[in-house]
Amino acid sequence: MKVLFYFGVFARIGGIEEFTKDLASVLCAHGMDVSIVCASLKSPILDEMERVGVKVKRIPFCWGCRWNLPDFVLFPFALYQLRKADVVVHQKPFKNWFYKLFSRKPKHVYITAYRPGEQFRDAGILKDFFSRFDHIFTQATLFKGDLRRAGVNCSVSVLPYTPPQGISFSPLPFKGNGVLRIAMMGRVEPQKNPVYAIEIVEGLFHQLKQSGTGVEFHVYGSGTLLEEAKVLADQQGVTVSFHGAYQRKDVPSIVAENDCFLISSVSEGQCIVALEVLAGGRPLFATAVGALPDILCTPARGALIPQGNSKEAVSVIQEWLEENQPISPESILESYKEDYDRETVANQYADIFRDLVGKV
Known part of the structure; x- marks a missing residue:
């Protein structure tokens, strides 16, 4: 053929x-x-x-x-x-x-x-x-x-x-001394809504510090909103590391280095990043756009967050984290393979x- x-x-x-x-x-x-x-x-x-x-x-x-x-x-x-x-x-x-x-x-x-x-x-x-x-x-x-x-x-x-093929990692508690590493991969453009992502992380920072857990936000990618995102991060007083553009071969190590991932997009299609994250056994929190409702149809994989309401998004993420400690890559990967x-x-x-x- x-x-x-x-x-x-x-x-x-x-x-x-x-x-x-x-x-x-x-x-x-x-x-x-x-x-x-x-x-x-x-x-x-x-x-x-x-x-x-x-x-x-x-x-x-x-x-x-x-x-x-x-x-x-x-x-x-x-x-x-x-x-x-x-x-x-x-x-x-x-x-x-x-x-x-x-x-x-x-x-x-x-x-x-x-x-x-x-x-x-x-x-x-x-x-x-x-x-x-x-x-x-x-x-x-x-x-x-x-x-x-x-x-x-x-x-x-x-x-x-x-x-992407699933990669098995060992069970994952928060890394370091009670620090949650939350990450975002993709273009730093209006469609990806990085400003909203920083607002969510800022809310998580204030909520989790009450229990002695720190929050780091790691952004992988570049784009037209990069400088605006850096300014906002400084104003909010949260720890944000901007790692710049990455290659596809870097994805497994990026996923392995972080505890969970955030997608704050206003629109999406397939969103291959979501599958790359789940294939690495990490939970995902994402707005309900594109194929993301299908991808996150099972609670083991993470949760959908609202668009434009950072306070509610923080509550959704915090509740999931509290109910799923320690984070189990095996459970996420098993669920991922059922559909992907x-x-x-x-x-x-x-x-x-x-x-x-x-x-x-």
Whole structure:
């Protein structure tokens, strides 16, 4: 079976790029002939894909991304490649006329980590776009409900991005001399709402010091709100360490070094960081956006916190910590694997691809 990822511009670093590498590698391991067509300069992620057998077909063209110019340059080259595929995987929306020129011979699959309404504000456009595909992968039951309410009737699967493999750690009390290390990983941008995260940590600091427990907040990542976050941390008088940008290979050690993690986002899609945290046996406290309600559906993994109410968020976190001492990575990991076992999810993707083209 020939599977083609039609990607557009492929960034050097990015969650969707990492997922593409993971899924393409899974399909190669299941004996499929996998290719990717994209616009990209030198990319370490594409290099890794080539090493596992993915055929990378790219144009070295990224200039003009703001106007989607690489998509237009890539399109004639991609049309030829599409005709040779059995399944074409799409992960970003293109212009309507692009799809009218696509060959209908292969099966067309769309994978989205976002709620449909976040990409398409108009319900009519949403239905028209998603109805072009033979199968849609979403990452949360909420997203599937959005599609059905919009009148999209093609087959839809709710599957996470290929999850990271679980890593077993020993039981974890607060580290050091009664110090809770709470961490945040990701871009320091308005979407991630780091200011709200600092407000929550400041509230935890005052609540937990009554019982003799200190609080440290560790921020991994960089972005446009970094300086504002540093100023706010100084004003609040809490201990915040800003570690700067990190690489994916650093994630296991970051998770191991901290007691629990906080996601304060105002919007999210799949949120692979949540799975990385749980795969490392650490609890997660997160706002109820994107796929996070699905991910935190089991109390053993952590808890959902309200948006815009730091006092209530502090109460939720403090109550969970009090009820789950010492924190047990084994319990978190066991719960995580019930829904996010990497091999199980990989097999589900492969089976759906085979079913689409009628091959065993």
